[in-house]
Amino acid sequence: MQTNSHLSVLVHDQAKNYGDREAMIYQDFGCEQWKSYSWNDFSRNVGIVSNAMLNLGVKTQENIGVFSQNCPQYLFCDYGAWGIRAVTVPFYATSSEQQIQFIINDAKIRFLFVGQKEQYEKAHRVLALCPTLERIIVFDKRVTLNPLDPNAIYFDDFLKLGEGMPRQTEIDQLWKEATFDDLANILYTSGTTGESKGVMLTQGQYHAALEANGKCVNIHDDDRVLNFLPFAHIFEKAWAVLAVTVGATLIVNNNPKRVQQSMRETNPTCMSSVPRFWEKVYAGVNEKIEKAGSLQQRIFNNALAVGRKYNIEYLSRGKRPPLSLRLKYDVINKVLFGKIRKELGLVKPNIFPTAGAAISPYIEEFVHSIGINMIAGYGLTESLATVSCNHLGKPYSVGSVGYVIEGLEVKISEEGEVLLKGPTIFKGYYNREDITAPSFTDDGFFKTGDAGYIKNGELFLTERIKDLFKTSNGKYIAPQMIETRLMVDKFIDQIAVIADERKFVSALIVPEYRLLEEYARNNGISYQSMEELCRNPEVNAMLKERIDTLQQQLAYYEQVKRFTLLPEPFSMDKGELTNTLKLKRRVVNEHFKAQIDKMYEE
Numbered sequence: 001m002q003t004n005s006h007l008s009v010l011v012h013d014q015a016k017n018y019g020d021r022e023a024m025i026y027q028d029f030g031c032e033q034w035k036s037y038s039w040n041d042f043s044r045n046v047g048i049v050s051n052a053m054l055n056l057g058v059k060t061q062e063n064i065g066v067f068s069q070n071c072p073q074y075l076f077c078d079y080g081a082w083g084i085r086a087v088t089v090p091f092y093a094t095s096s097e098q099q100i101q102f103i104i105n106d107a108k109i110r111f112l113f114v115g116q117k118e119q120y121e122k123a124h125r126v127l128a129l130c131p132t133l134e135r136i137i138v139f140d141k142r143v144t145l146n147p148l149d150p151n152a153i154y155f156d157d158f159l160k161l162g163e164g165m166p167r168q169t170e171i172d173q174l175w176k177e178a179t180f181d182d183l184a185n186i187l188y189t190s191g192t193t194g195e196s197k198g199v200m201l202t203q204g205q206y207h208a209a210l211e212a213n214g215k216c217v218n219i220h221d222d223d224r225v226l227n228f229l230p231f232a233h234i235f236e237k238a239w240a241v242l243a244v245t246v247g248a249t250l251i252v253n254n255n256p257k258r259v260q261q262s263m264r265e266t267n268p269t270c271m272s273s274v275p276r277f278w279e280k281v282y283a284g285v286n287e288k289i290e291k292a293g294s295l296q297q298r299i300f301n302n303a304l305a306v307g308r309k310y311n312i313e314y315l316s317r318g319k320r321p322p323l324s325l326r327l328k329y330d331v332i333n334k335v336l337f338g339k340i341r342k343e344l345g346l347v348k349p350n351i352f353p354t355a356g357a358a359i360s361p362y363i364e365e366f367v368h369s370i371g372i373n374m375i376a377g378y379g380l381t382e383s384l385a386t387v388s389c390n391h392l393g394k395p396y397s398v399g400s401v402g403y404v405i406e407g408l409e410v411k412i413s414e415e416g417e418v419l420l421k422g423p424t425i426f427k428g429y430y431n432r433e434d435i436t437a438p439s440f441t442d443d444g445f446f447k448t449g450d451a452g453y454i455k456n457g458e459l460f461l462t463e464r465i466k467d468l469f470k471t472s473n474g475k476y477i478a479p480q481m482i483e484t485r486l487m488v489d490k491f492i493d494q495i496a497v498i499a500d501e502r503k504f505v506s507a508l509i510v511p512e513y514r515l516l517e518e519y520a521r522n523n524g525i526s527y528q529s530m531e532e533l534c535r536n537p538e539v540n541a542m543l544k545e546r547i548d549t550l551q552q553q554l555a556y557y558e559q560v561k562r563f564t565l566l567p568e569p570f571s572m573d574k575g576e577l578t579n580t581l582k583l584k585r586r587v588v589n590e591h592f593k594a595q596i597d598k599m600y601e602e
Contacts, residue, residue, distance in 0.1 A: 002214040002245045007082040007203055008178045010244060015043035018221070018247050025266060026072045026252040029116060029140040034266065037072060039247075045072075049080025050171050052162030056111060056135070060085045060174070061183060063107040067091035067100060067123060068115025069254050070227050073139040073155055075240070077113050078231070082203075085174050087183045089198075090232035092579035093119060094572055099196065099579075101126040103188050106198060106431060108132045113155070116140040124149055180204030186430050187234055187381050198430030199381045201234075208423035209238060209384045210245050212405040216391040217375065218351055219270060221247030226268035228259050228277070233580060235355055238385035239272040263345030274356040275484075276581070278363050278374065283490040285340060285366075287515075303332045307369035316368065318395035337370045351375050353389065355401070356580065358461070358484040364398050376401055378461060382426045382439075382446060383408075387418075388459045400458040410459065411445065417465055418452045419445035467585070469499040475557040477505060479585075482551070482558060489546050491515055494570050496588050497560065498596055506599045507563040508592055510570060511543070534565035562599040566592075 005013045014023070018039040025036045037045070058064065064081045066088055068074050081088045089107050091100055093115060100122060104112065110132050114120045120143050123136050127149070136152040138145065145152045165171075184206055186198040219225070225243040227250055229236035243250055248270070253262045259277070289300050310329040314321040321329070341349060352367075355377040367374045377389030378401035387410070389402040396402060404410050408422035425446050428436035440446055452461040463478035470476055479497035482505065486495055494510035513530065519542065520526075520533055527533040543565070551559045570576040575587045589596065 002210070003247070004207060004210050004214070004245055006175075006178050006180070007079065007184060007206055007241070008085065008175050009083070010241075011039075011046045011079045012043045012083075014244060014247055015039040021247075022249050024072060024075070024250045024252060027254060029071070029254065030142060042075075045076045046079040046083060047165055047168070047171075048159050048162035049076045050083035050162070051165050051167045052158050052160075053080060053084055053086065053111075054167040054170060055161040056158070058084060058086050058111065061087055063087045063089050063109050063186060065089045065091060065104060065107070065109040065112040066231075067093070067095065067112060067119045068139055069093040069256075070231050070236075070252050071115060071139060071254050072252055073113070074115075074231050075250075075252070082184060083175070084171060085178055085182055087186060089186045089188070090230075090237070091119075091188075092230055092232045094579055095122075096573070097122045097126050101129050102196065103198075104130040104133055106188075107186055110134045111137065113137045113139065117143045120145075120152070124152070178203070180207055185237070187232070187237075189381055197432055197435065199234075199426050200428060200430050201381075201384055201426060205384045205424050205426065206238070206241065208407055209386065209405075210242055212407050212424065213238075213242055213386055213389075214245065215406055216389065216403070217242070217353070218392040219243065219246050219248060223248040223269045223350055224251055224267065225249065226251040226253055226259075226263060226266065226271040228253050228256065228262075228271055228273055229356075230256075230579075233356075234381045234385050235272055235274075235353075235379065239353065243270075260344065264343075265345070267345055267347045269346075269348050269350040270352065272353045272355075274581075275354055275359045275363060276357070276487075278354065278367050279360070279487055281344065282363050282366050282488065283512075285370075287490060300336070303336050304366070304369050306332055307337060307371065308365055311368045311371065312365055312398060316396050316398065333371055340370055341372065346372065349373065353377055355379055355386075355389075357582070358480050360484045360488050361399050362488045368398075378402070378450075378459060380448060382448075383420055384424045384426070386424075387420060387448075397456075397458055400455075400460050402459065403457055404459060409445075410454070412453060413441075413447075415465070416451040416453070416462070418448045418450045418459070418461070420448060421445045469497075470501065471499055471505070471557065472501055472503050473557065477558060482507075482554065482560065485554070486547060486550055486560070489543075489550060491519075491543055491546065496570070496583055496585065496592075498589070498599070502600060504561045505558060506596070507560045508566055508588065508595065509543070509563050510566050510568075530567040534567050540565065564592075564595045564599060566595075 003013050020038045020040055022036050023039040023042045025034050064086050066077050078088050112123055114123050120138050124146050137155055137158045139155045141154050180203045182203045183200055184203050185201045188196045188198050225248045227240055231237050251266045251268055253259055289297055306328055310321050310325055349372050351373045353375040359376055375390045379385040379387045386405050388404045390396040391403050411419050413419055421444055449465050450461055451463050451465050467479055468476055477499040482497045483495045491512050492509055493512045496508045499505045
């Protein structure tokens with residue numbers, strides 16, 4: 001049963017419901033041992049943080065910065081700030097100094113909570129450039145504070161300001177005064193097309209979103225929810241709050257690179273993720289199958305066909321599988337698919353919401369076929385995550401992003417753009433009235449920038465309107481669609497399709513270096529450097545053959561005609577990727593102009 005309280009009191013209400021039951025498991029920074037907090041512990045820590053913030057001088061609706069990887073302290077700060085009607089402004093743990101300086105100054109942040117050494121040192125370096133910044137509070141007690149930084153303190157020392165709950169009477173009054181018009185967060189978008197913008201999200205938006213999602217997503221208090229994406233990402237932030245409203249146990253993963261290890265150690269039943277995670281799983285399983293004998297390959301492919309028929313052709317369409325298929329699937333599920341899921345750490349998988357980018361139909365079918373309930377969805381920061389998703393008990397189509405959630409009105413413009421109106425849609429960008437008004441139609445619909453259509457009640461996305469390329473021959477190209485199709489290849493790690501104002505489609509490809517080197521060893525290809533391997537004609541011919549196979553269903557003008565393998569990956573440090581790992585196409589085009597121009601030489 002969902003408890004959809006105002007976020008200022010949500011954790012405390014759940015502590016009354018669940019008491020000493022486990023609320024959260026986590027690892028301390030630098031430690032591998034998993035520890036836990038009960039709901040009473042969770043509530044107590046949130047209360048202490050609320051009291052400490054008041055003693056620090058935090059005002060009603062003041063902006064508080066959190067610059068950290070996922071950890072319990074992050075959650076304590078979120079709920080502790082909401083408990084005194086303050087606003088949290090999350091930063092990605094990988095943000096650059098330039099990015100955090102902009103956000104601190106734009107949001108006029110006085111108090112910044114940071115995670116580990118990397119975040120503290122960046123914050124310390126921009127301190128002199130941020131006139132409002134008064135204090136840096138450090139979560140990780142292993143960090144050595146700069147002796148020239150008297151205003152930096154450890155989180156443990158900050159908590160001492162709230163011991164004994166000295167300001168609880170005032171907090172009780174603030175709870176009574178809290179409204180759904182209060183700002184809860186300002187989330188700065190990752191800025192693929194320009195300067196970062198602060199999306200203002202209210203308590204009322206959360207309340208409406210939690211109610212609507214609770215009706216269509218099958219999550220309960222016996223679920224174990226792994227927090228894999230950053231809490232700075234609206235998808236993970238809203239998903240984690242939804243888990244709290246139903247009393248599920250949060251599994252806080254503080255290192256994205258060890259997520260699969262965390263899964264095996266903690267056995268989550270649910271986890272939100274982006275398609276790239278499942279692409280890696282797909283590639284990993286396929287790599288093992290390719291190395292198996294021909295008999296094992298046939299067995300697996302036959303099993304996958306049965307899984308597809310059972311889960312896609314019948315269950316996804318709301319049809320009951322015939323008895324013979326059910327019996328066959330039960331055996332395969334137990335003997336083969338169950339082992340694959342167990343190796344992933346998914347002993348009792350429930351649901352796995354996936355959004356944030358286009359999902360390849362190959363990947364979606366594969367994940368469903370092996371018995372993992374991927375919930376495909378679509379949302380934006382401006383819509384407080386979910387716009388649409390596959391609904392519990394409703395048929396779904398592979399390739400769609402599900403049904404629109406309750407309370408949200410969607411219409412498609414004459415240009416094909418998805419437009420949104422409803423209680424979960426934001427009211428504007430912080431300090432940016434100049435770009436807020438143009439983001440809405442005259443009748444109040446938010447312009448998403450995504451093109452799509454609705455068929456049989458399901459929403460289908462076609463392309464990102466701003467990303468559409470027009471070739472010099474007048475043909476329109478949707479680069480994300482092409483990239484999604486090619487990314488399923490195990491040898492491709494990253495890809496940037498090039499076509500705008502060009503004669504044909506080309507691509508910059510970051511190969512999966514480990515597999516490329518393995519291919520070279522197995523085929524007697526010698527090389528002195530990754531640059532040399534990426535230029536090797538045999539390697540390029542092999543990859544061209546694989547690409548041509550994957551793009552057979554594309555129109556001729558959409559197919560990649562030439563490509564360049566890059567010896568180094570696209571990176572956030574060089575500004576080529578956002579914090580959510582989306583391509584900044586303009587930057588990529590600038591950085592690789594020479595390589596791109598060379599592909600178009602006659």
